[in-house]
Amino acid sequence: MLAVAVGLYSIRKKKIIYPKFVLFMLYLFYSPTKWVFSAFSMNDLLVDEILVEIQNSIYLEKFKKQDERKVILLPQCLRSSDCHARCDPLYGFICTKCGRCDIGEIQKEAEIRDFKVFVVPGSSFVKKIFKEYKPTSCIGVACPVELSESMQKTSVIPSQGVYLINDGCFETRVNVGEVVEKMDLVFPINADSSGDGSSGSGRYILPTLYDFENEGGGS
Numbered sequence: 001m002l003a004v005a006v007g008l009y010s011i012r013k014k015k016i017i018y019p020k021f022v023l024f025m026l027y028l029f030y031s032p033t034k035w036v037f038s039a040f041s042m043n044d045l046l047v048d049e050i051l052v053e054i055q056n057s058i059y060l061e062k063f064k065k066q067d068e069r070k071v072i073l074l075p076q077c078l079r080s081s082d083c084h085a086r087c088d089p090l091y092g093f094i095c096t097k098c099g100r101c102d103i104g105e106i107q108k109e110a111e112i113r114d115f116k117v118f119v120v121p122g123s124s125f126v127k128k129i130f131k132e133y134k135p136t137s138c139i140g141v142a143c144p145v146e147l148s149e150s151m152q153k154t155s156v157i158p159s160q161g162v163y164l165i166n167d168g169c170f171e172t173r174v175n176v177g178e179v180v181e182k183m184d185l186v187f188p189i190n191a192d193s194s195g196d197g198s199s200g201s202g203r204y205i206l207p208t209l210y211d212f213e214n215e216g217g218g219s
């Protein structure tokens with residue numbers, strides 16, 4: 001509980017103190033801590049949120065410096081129930097930006113900013129993507145429980161987590177602006193960008209997932 005208290009204090013003050021201690025203790029005593037929260041009718045998601053916020057803070061500076069092979073991992077529950085995206089056995093759902101869910105919007109913003117989006121049906125896909133694509137940084141979107149777990153597993157690269165607005169594993173939503181803010185930590189673009197890939201800094205769109213596939217998986 002001391003780690004929880006330190007974590008909460010850090011988040012409130014926006015100054016992370018003893019981050020390694022808090023992470024170590026909370027991951028080590030994750031289940032008992034959640035149990036204590038539940039037993040006292042407290043929101044046990046707070047434990048996950050502390051873990052995510054501390055990791056966001058720890059990895060922030062390294063994340064900002066990664067300028068290649070940046071990925072966004074989105075859960076498939078964000079898809080519309082009327083989604084016709086094909087599921088690739090290696091890279092997950094291939095979004096066609098039909099506009100029925102938040103994924104299409106994120107995909108468009110990501111292409112401008114040279115992030116590659118993967119819509120993953122499960123954790124086994126994340127392993128495959130890490131093996132095949134070898135990302136150097138990552139933005140993950142999920143519910144707090146999934147995020148705290150997956151950020152621990154992907155701690156080999158700097159990552160940033162964004163929570164879903166609602167959970168329920170079906171037609172979930174995310175604040176697209178929050179995901180774009182995370183992308184802009186690395187690569188801020190002019191607000192008047194035309195969206196055709198040419199920004200004020202003269203950057204251009206690097207190959208998308210579709211190009212990557214056509215090249216034979218980038219290996």
Ligand code: SF4
Nearest residue numbers: 083095096098101104
């Ligand atoms: S925007 Fe993409 S993921 Fe969403 S419903 Fe359309 S094809 Fe499916």
